[in-house]
Amino acid sequence: MLVAAGFVLAMAAVLQYAVLAHVPGELEPGGFSLSNFREMMKPLYAGVFLDTLRICFLTAVLSLLAAYPLALALVRAKNPYLKSAILIISVTPLFLGEVIRTYAWIIVLGTRGFVNGALSWAGLIQQPLQLMFTETGVLIALVHVTLPVVVIMLAAAISHIDRDLERAAAALGARPLRVFLTVTLPLSMPGIIAGLTTGFAWTFSAFATPQLIGGGRVNMVSNLVYSLGFASFNFPFAAALSVAGLILTAVALAGFRALLRPLNRVATR
Amino acid sequence: MGSEALRLDGVSKRFGTVAALQEAWLNVEDGEFVTLLGPSGCGKTTLLNLIAGFLEADAGEIFIGGQLVTQLPVWERNLGMVFQSYALFPHMDVAKNVGYGLRARGVSKAEAARRVEEALALVRLSALAGRRSRELSGGQQQRVALARALVIRPRLLLLDEPFSALDRNLRAEMQIELKEIQQRLGVTTIFVTHDQGEAMSMSDRVAVMSEGRILQLDTPEGIYRRPAHAFVASFVGDATMLPGQLIRRNGATALVRAAGREFTVPTAPLEALAEGAAILLYLRPEHLSPEDEGLAGTVASRAYLGDRAELVVEVPGAGRILLRVPGVEALHRWPVGAPIRIGFTRAEPVAFPA
Ligand SMILES: Nc1ncnc2c1ncn2[C@@H]1O[C@H](COP(=O)(O)OP(=O)(O)OP(=O)(O)O)[C@@H](O)[C@H]1O
Ligand SMILES: [Mg+2]
Numbered sequence: 001m002l003v004a005a006g007f008v009l010a011m012a013a014v015l016q017y018a019v020l021a022h023v024p025g026e027l028e029p030g031g032f033s034l035s036n037f038r039e040m041m042k043p044l045y046a047g048v049f050l051d052t053l054r055i056c057f058l059t060a061v062l063s064l065l066a067a068y069p070l071a072l073a074l075v076r077a078k079n080p081y082l083k084s085a086i087l088i089i090s091v092t093p094l095f096l097g098e099v100i101r102t103y104a105w106i107i108v109l110g111t112r113g114f115v116n117g118a119l120s121w122a123g124l125i126q127q128p129l130q131l132m133f134t135e136t137g138v139l140i141a142l143v144h145v146t147l148p149v150v151v152i153m154l155a156a157a158i159s160h161i162d163r164d165l166e167r168a169a170a171a172l173g174a175r176p177l178r179v180f181l182t183v184t185l186p187l188s189m190p191g192i193i194a195g196l197t198t199g200f201a202w203t204f205s206a207f208a209t210p211q212l213i214g215g216g217r218v219n220m221v222s223n224l225v226y227s228l229g230f231a232s233f234n235f236p237f238a239a240a241l242s243v244a245g246l247i248l249t250a251v252a253l254a255g256f257r258a259l260l261r262p263l264n265r266v267a268t269r
Numbered sequence: 270m271g272s273e274a275l276r277l278d279g280v281s282k283r284f285g286t287v288a289a290l291q292e293a294w295l296n297v298e299d300g301e302f303v304t305l306l307g308p309s310g311c312g313k314t315t316l317l318n319l320i321a322g323f324l325e326a327d328a329g330e331i332f333i334g335g336q337l338v339t340q341l342p343v344w345e346r347n348l349g350m351v352f353q354s355y356a357l358f359p360h361m362d363v364a365k366n367v368g369y370g371l372r373a374r375g376v377s378k379a380e381a382a383r384r385v386e387e388a389l390a391l392v393r394l395s396a397l398a399g400r401r402s403r404e405l406s407g408g409q410q411q412r413v414a415l416a417r418a419l420v421i422r423p424r425l426l427l428l429d430e431p432f433s434a435l436d437r438n439l440r441a442e443m444q445i446e447l448k449e450i451q452q453r454l455g456v457t458t459i460f461v462t463h464d465q466g467e468a469m470s471m472s473d474r475v476a477v478m479s480e481g482r483i484l485q486l487d488t489p490e491g492i493y494r495r496p497a498h499a500f501v502a503s504f505v506g507d508a509t510m511l512p513g514q515l516i517r518r519n520g521a522t523a524l525v526r527a528a529g530r531e532f533t534v535p536t537a538p539l540e541a542l543a544e545g546a547a548i549l550l551y552l553r554p555e556h557l558s559p560e561d562e563g564l565a566g567t568v569a570s571r572a573y574l575g576d577r578a579e580l581v582v583e584v585p586g587a588g589r590i591l592l593r594v595p596g597v598e599a600l601h602r603w604p605v606g607a608p609i610r611i612g613f614t615r616a617e618p619v620a621f622p623a
Contacts (some may be wrong), residue, residue: 164356168414170343170419171350172370182369186360202592 004113017239029236045224045241052204052245054254058139060199063146064154067195068188070147070152085262092149099208105141106132106212133215141209146202150195157191158184193260200256204249221245273335274299274457275320275425280329282315285460289315291481292329300455302419302448303486306468306506307478313461316478317429320459322346334424344373349418349456351428355410357402363389363413364398370421372458384622388420408439414508424506426451426458432467437490444471477501495535499549499621508551509590514622515539515546525550525620528564528587534620549622552616559603560612563571566590568607571599582609 019031039045067090093101107112109131132139161184161211163193169179205223214223221241229238275297282290290312294303297303307315318324320331322343338346347349357366366383371381389395397472410429418426422471429549431447451458462468464609468475469489475502476486481510484498485491496502503510513527523536527550578599582590590611594603603609 048588054581109546162354164352164354165358167343168350168352168356168417169358169373170323171321171346171348172417173344173347173373174369175373178373183358 003114014239014242017236018243018245019240020232020236022236025234027235033236036237037244040240040244047188048221049244049248051218053248055135055139055142055210055218055220056200056252059146059203060196061143062139062143063150063199064192064195066143067147067150067154068192071151071158071191072184074151074155075158090151091148093144098145098206101144102208102212103139105144105209106135109137109140109213132213133217135218138210138214138218141204141213142206145206145209146147146199149202150199153195153198154188154191157188157194161187193257196260197253197256199255201249203243204252205242221248272299273297273451274301274333275459276331276332277316277471279432280326280331281318282319282324282327288481290319293483295486297457297459297481297564300457301475302451302458302471303469304460304462304474304475305478306462306465306505308463311478312481313463313478314429315481317427317459317461318423321348321427321430324439327423347421347424349421349423349426350415351418351431351448353412353430355402355407355414356369357413357417359402361402362398363394363400363402363405363463364515366402366413367417368445369417372520374421375380376422380468384420388416391419392416392446399510402457407435408443411435412446415450419450419456422602423456426445426456428458429461431460432464433464440446440467447471460579469505477504479504480586484537494617496551496619499551501579502551502619502621506589508552509554509557509588511550511552511587513548513550513620515542515544515548515620517544520546523557523620525618528565528584532613532616532618532620534618538619538621542622544558547621549623550618550620552590552613554593555589556616557590557613558615559594561610563610563612564590565608565610571603573599578603578613580610584611 017029018036019032019034021030021035023030047055070086070090074083074090077083077086094251106113111128111130111132115131116125119125120128126259131140165183165187169183170176174182205222206220208225210218210220211223211226214220216223222245223240225238225245228234228241273296275293277293277294280290280293281288293316295303305316307313317323319326319376320333322338322341328340331338331339333346333348358369360599361369367386367388373385376384385398386395389398392415393414394416397405397409401600402413405413407532414431428447432443444467460468460471473491474486474488475492476483477492477498479500485496485501487495487497489516492501492505496505502508511527513525516524516526516531518536518539520522522533523539525532525534525548527548532550534550542548563585564587566582568580569583569589570578570581573596576596578592578596580592580594580599580603582592584590592611
């Protein structure tokens with residue numbers, strides 16, 4: 001109760017700030033104004049919103065693609081050692097926290113980092129790849145952040161599929177690929193939908209990863225809020241951005257769900 | 270009988286230290302209905318899964334329609350499989366479920382539609398073609414599963430305890446229906462159950478299994494009246510066991526003594542015994558009846574079942590003997606404690622080494 005009350009108070013404070021004017025050079029806001037929301041329509045800020053949406057979408061999809069084989073192997077592997085290995089690789093990052101994982105990626109992705117070292121050692125590249133401060137680098141790290149949750153959601157869905165269904169399909173003459181495409185995949189749909197939506201929403205709130213790996217060159221809404229609030233001390237505008245971000249997440253999630261509805265129908269027809 | 274539909278040559282399967290199936294030999298003719306009967310854990314499902322190709326045999330060979338299939342993957346064996354859990358695809362309607370095997374085989378749309386319709390008519394479900402599988406009752410789901418297995422015109426129909434989730438009346442109905450369909454199509458069928466009534470009523474032949482072995486493969490009458498193994502005699506039907514001795518063998522029959530009387534039994538199960546050796550005599554309760562000249566005892570307990578009653582009779586020096594009498598008679602003549610004399614004139618006793 002107390003937590004909920006605190007949460008409501010905080011939200012109310014943010015909402016109140018969002019509709020106040022910013023007085024340059026002052027920490028205290030001015031009077032009522034909708035100028036913050038007008039300001040947001042500028043291409044600079046609108047661009048950040050679009051970038052954020054794109055990054056969230058790509059992260060969700062890439063996480064799903066990486067997580068599905070892991071989840072399938074996790075549920076279906078017979079060898080207990082293989083099972084634990086998959087579990088450790090895919091789920092332990094969950095307990096490390098975003099900041100620690102992000103620092104790890106800084107080490108791995110840097111010009112002298114592990115990725116570049118390995119690639120040039122293998123003779124695949126002459127020049128080090130620029131991964132730090134790029135969207136690719138941010139995406140890699142973000143996928144790593146969302147992966148465990150998506151794996152868990154998919155594994156839950158896959159483990160609910162009755163193996164007799166796959167056996168029945170095989171006995172009816174379906175080869176393994178056909179069994180996968182016509183039985184396993186459609187019946188994993190609840191997990192796929194949950195994984196995509198969670199990956200999307202989770203990424204929207206990411207801060208440390210785009211901040212540190214993007215290094216100011218990859219801006220997401222959370223980074224913009226941070227720099228406006230704590231670099232420019234424009235609290236009203238930062239609050240307005242937060243509110244807009246929240247609404248955008250809700251709208252995007254609703255849109256995302258609508259987009260996924262045909263998939264859902266496949267799963268429950 | 271036609272040609273050979275299925276043959277197992279010494280098929281074995283282990284799971285770690287468990288010998289789930291030990292050297293199974295089996296020969297099934299075209300169009301036959303063979304049931305694998307045995308208690309839980311005796312290896313019925315293992316045997317069926319080996320035939321289907323879900324498991325790989327450790328030793329032995331499997332032939333289907335004369336073709337060696339031991340190494341053939343499931344999807345190339347062309348078998349119809351019906352599961353206890355029905356295993357209907359929940360994301361497809363009834364028609365899609367039934368047509369699945371035809372789509373996997375690349376049968377043309379028109380041809381597939383015609384055959385699906387035909388299969389649904391066969392199981393009397395034509396009206397439900399558009400239903401989702403989870404909107405069906407258990408009996409309807411099992412009929413869809415049957416149609417789905419039959420529509421591909423399988424070389425064998427395999428069923429693993431298909432009716433065990435159904436209530437008693439529905440189960441009896443489905444048994445009759447399956448038997449009718451099986452005879453109409455003439456499809457060779459391997460049926461798994463641990464219900465002996467089901468096995469006896471439906472099968473041409475029954476394979477009685479215990480601890481990974483097929484102990485006897487015979488007609489229902491054969492396994493009931495001429496059990497080849499003590500386990501078969503006690504697992505199929507009820508029996509009273511009396512200890513006794515072998516007196517002598519005369520060719521196909523042998524003379525044994527139990528409860529102070531002499532009985533003629535088949536020799537086969539006693540082949541290896543010396544004269545005077547200990548035996549166990551098996552008596553079917555319905556073959557015993559109260560007779561004036563019979564063995565004297567008292568009624569120890571009585572279970573009235575309507576049409577008949579089961580009496581447990583305590584016979585001094587022999588033990589307890591189970592017999593079945595008409596229900597009305599039991600109510601009036603044989604209360605608990607009443608003296609009774611058991612006659613053996615209709616008995617078809619069998620004896621096994623003790
Ligand atoms: N996948 C498996 N791994 C290990 N042991 C198994 C496996 N499958 C079966 N077994 C063992 O093999 C033996 C035979 O099992 P099976 O399932 O064939 O019995 P069943 O006759 O079908 O029994 P039920 O009537 O209970 O279905 C049992 O002891 C069982 O525990
Ligand atoms: Mg079984």
